[in-house]
Amino acid sequence: MANDVVMVDDVEPPGSLKTVEEDEPPGRSGQVVTLPGAGGPMPHLSVPTTGTENPLASQTKTTASRIFPIGEKAARFREHFFPAATDREWSDWRWQIRHTIGSLCELEKIVRLTDRERQALRLREGAFPFAVTPYYASLLEGDNPLQPIRKAVVPLIDEKIHSAGEAEDPLHEEKDSPVCGLVHRYPDRVLFLATDFCSTYCRYCTRSRMVGRKNKRIPTPERWQKAIDYIAATPTVRDVLISGGDPLTLPDEKLEWILTKLREIPHVEVLRIGTKTPAVLPQRITPSLVRMLRRFHPLWVSIHFMHPDELTAETAEACRRLADGGIPLQSQTVLLAGINDDGETMRKLVQGLVKIRVRPYYLYQCDPIVGSSHFRTPVEKGVEIIRALRGFTSGFAVPTFVIDAPGGGGKIPVMPDYVVGRDGDDLVLRNYEGGLYRYHDGGTVGEPRGDSPYARSH
């Protein structure tokens, strides 16, 4: 199984079973620790120690920099489908990308396909590409076409249906693009599209019009330079979100080049990276990547998570490394019919994210890209999910539900209405359990204004 994008040469020494050391040679004795994470117990890991340092300090240091877990599912999958792959190869992100599963006959070896899936994979001409890393494929349930992770990455023939309100570029990103590869919609921030490549393609991707398309232009240093020149010439831009495609599929040196150029611009205060890599290619979060990223603080990372089944030992380790690098982590999730559109699934997801140090940030209504109607829920479903979270779990674990307005209107929050109305000087409020409470809101602002949205009496 192969992908036509080869990122970097890899020549590395063999590794040991279940854990893989990185950046340093093998050969030290180990101790056993358990990684924190969501979704049940994590595998035990052998942690090398030097024998001369404070054991606690040594444990923190070595787990932070030198090993990568191989979860039970991944180990079983590799044994079955990639028996020749060593631990070190499996845990090398470049190996994962080179062995991406990207065709009907490759997927058919792993998954018992339904007619709707097979039809979609046969009609690939001009379609949004299909690709899954071996690691993410190890999470697929071969006999369960309703499995959430499988529905999110394996195409259905339903993608050929063009429904009302759908468009190639519903958010009008092209219209708000002053130079190729850059979107400038909000006053103080821009979206820098660093690559059109992803290691795994989500079927509901907002940028399915451009990512992974062989006939589209591959981003080059010239394209990056034009975007950087635009930012340098636009002093209102203080925040740059580097996205794509997935920017963490770029080799360290290319990403470093982009970050360096952006950091040289005096008015750029904050850098952000939008990525799904910790969920689909967690092995990419190497110690050397984290060392490089931490030189560019303040740097934030927004991670696209979709379902609690993505919160594996491998993903927990990737997030731990980033968080230990001082990088604030937040999540973005698309609300998807039959995948994560119920309060219980979303509660598991947000609570699991908090456990791996990722703060839930946005829950998106699924954008109306062409062929996505089978993923879309009514907007009320998102409101219902927020209602099921707010008050029932920690406030900081509740994301903001937004609609990214078609036509380029930007993100608009949609929330349950907790304000029932006004009764004289009292604001009447409904709490998370449905109980009504009053807040005396007379204060010094005087009489309620006639145009207040809370002016009705209850």
Ligand code: SF4
């Ligand atoms: S990772 Fe992001 S850019 Fe890539 S296919 Fe998924 S949603 Fe699209």
